[in-house]
Amino acid sequence: xxxxxxxxxxxxxxxxxxxxxxxxxxxxxxxxxxxxxxxxxxxxxxxxxxxxxxxxxxxxxxxxxxxxxxxxxxxxxxxxxxxxxxxxxxxxxxxxxxxxxxxxxxxxxxxxxxxxxxxxxxxxxxxxxxxxxxxxxxxxxxxxxxxxxxxxxxxxxxxxxxxxxxxxxxxxxxxxxxxxxxxxxxxxxxxxxxxxxxxxxxxxxxxxxxxxxxxxxxxxxxxxxxxxxxxxxxxxxxxxxxxxxxxxxxxxxxxxxxxxxxxxxxxxxxxxxxxxxxxxxxxxxxxxxxxxxxxxxxxxxxxxxxxxxxxxxxxxxxxxxxxxxxxxxxxxxxxxxxxxxxxxxxxxxxxxxxxxxxxxxxxxxxxxxxxxxxxxxxxxxxxxxxxxxxxxxxxxxxxxxxxxxxxxxxxxx
Numbered sequence: 348x349x350x351x352x353x354x355x356x357x358x359x360x361x362x363x364x365x366x367x368x369x370x371x372x373x374x375x376x377x378x379x380x381x382x383x384x385x386x387x388x389x390x391x392x393x394x395x396x397x398x399x400x401x402x403x404x405x406x407x408x409x410x411x412x413x414x415x416x417x418x419x420x421x422x423x424x425x426x427x428x429x430x431x432x433x434x435x436x437x438x439x440x441x442x443x444x445x446x447x448x449x450x451x452x453x454x455x456x457x458x459x460x461x462x463x464x465x466x467x468x469x470x471x472x473x474x475x476x477x478x479x480x481x482x483x484x485x486x487x488x489x490x491x492x493x494x495x496x497x498x499x500x501x502x503x504x505x506x507x508x509x510x511x512x513x514x515x516x517x518x519x520x521x522x523x524x525x526x527x528x529x530x531x532x533x534x535x536x537x538x539x540x541x542x543x544x545x546x547x548x549x550x551x552x553x554x555x556x557x558x559x560x561x562x563x564x565x566x567x568x569x570x571x572x573x574x575x576x577x578x579x580x581x582x583x584x585x586x587x588x589x590x591x592x593x594x595x596x597x598x599x600x601x602x603x604x605x606x607x608x609x610x611x612x613x614x615x616x617x618x619x620x621x622x623x624x625x626x627x628x629x630x631x632x633x634x635x636x637x638x639x640x641x642x643x644x645x646x647x648x649x650x651x652x653x654x655x656x657x658x659x660x661x662x663x664x665x666x667x668x669x670x671x672x673x674x675x676x677x678x679x680x681x682x683x684x685x686x687x688x689x690x691x692x693x694x695x696x697x698x699x700x701x702x703x704x705x706x707x708x709x710x711x712x713x714x715x716x717x718x719x720x721x722x723x724x725x726x727x728x729x730x731x732x733x734x735x736x737x738x739x740x741x742x743x744x745x746x747x748x749x750x751x752x753x754x755x756x757x758x759x760x
Contacts, residue, residue: 374756375530377631381706383755387435388418389520392491396517409742438556447486458497521749525550527576530606537565539590569595574624583607586625588615610659617651637686644690699746
């Protein structure tokens, strides 16, 4: 459920980061030159996730400090390419402190169900006092950790003791997922996993600080995660499977929010964490070049890895889409779209080779230490690759594409 705080109308605050919304050029294709990206360097909120990786939706344990160091290195590499990187921490630091206090009131919980002699009013008053004393840094920690203090009565010391727990936003560094950026603007996701639900609220705060109002928020039974969305040449590719459903896709079409005249709904019938999103097995380098993992590339009809496309189209100037084709084999469809496909071998896929970020035509940021064969394939097709050391971060089930949200671009000719 969305918090009452976030149901309030957007107040476009004045800050150095604020844009005039009508001057923003949103990306229309994956290969548009990236100009601004939203990212989050992981911090204290990550720890609870790595101490039980599977429960945290991660693949392996990994070191929080090393992860943060790698992430800062990735940001530096993007900035060297002239890309402006906005971080969640930076934007939260610009939120008026009273608004942070109001938000922290919804994230800090005092559970008094096990204690007698303390009323809800008394508990609420004490919580207001504590939050009222918090520094900006502690307010942000409170928001990211979402702590609960479960109170018990004791006859010693202060008269109460507590068990502390958190609902931390451990996956927040995957800023691809909480929204998608279409040629029309930002669409706020509704995450498939309940433990990730509150991440969208943080991203809403960030967009507010940038002076940007999202054009749509997915509601009801709709589920959308940004890793399932890729922009093509007047076509949106949207994965439908483990993390995104048709209800969300329909909401976007009904709101005319895709900004493309063709919508390719990519139906994934194999629900596997390693390929949870479309961008884990398919990605786009340029208008005529893409990658696809071998298990999908060579799959035959009836295989779990078999991928099909349902095609929704409309004429220029129309609002409504019509389902015109069903169950088109994905590889066949991509070739008809004019793509040359580079197959990604399993050894490279397991090292997140497909989850690269395209920052300009035939220019990508990718996880380092891939096979010589893949390096040669990229070179053969004239792809500039910046190999980024992300050995720690990829243990969270994501890589260069998952950790970024391109929010501003220079359109390709």
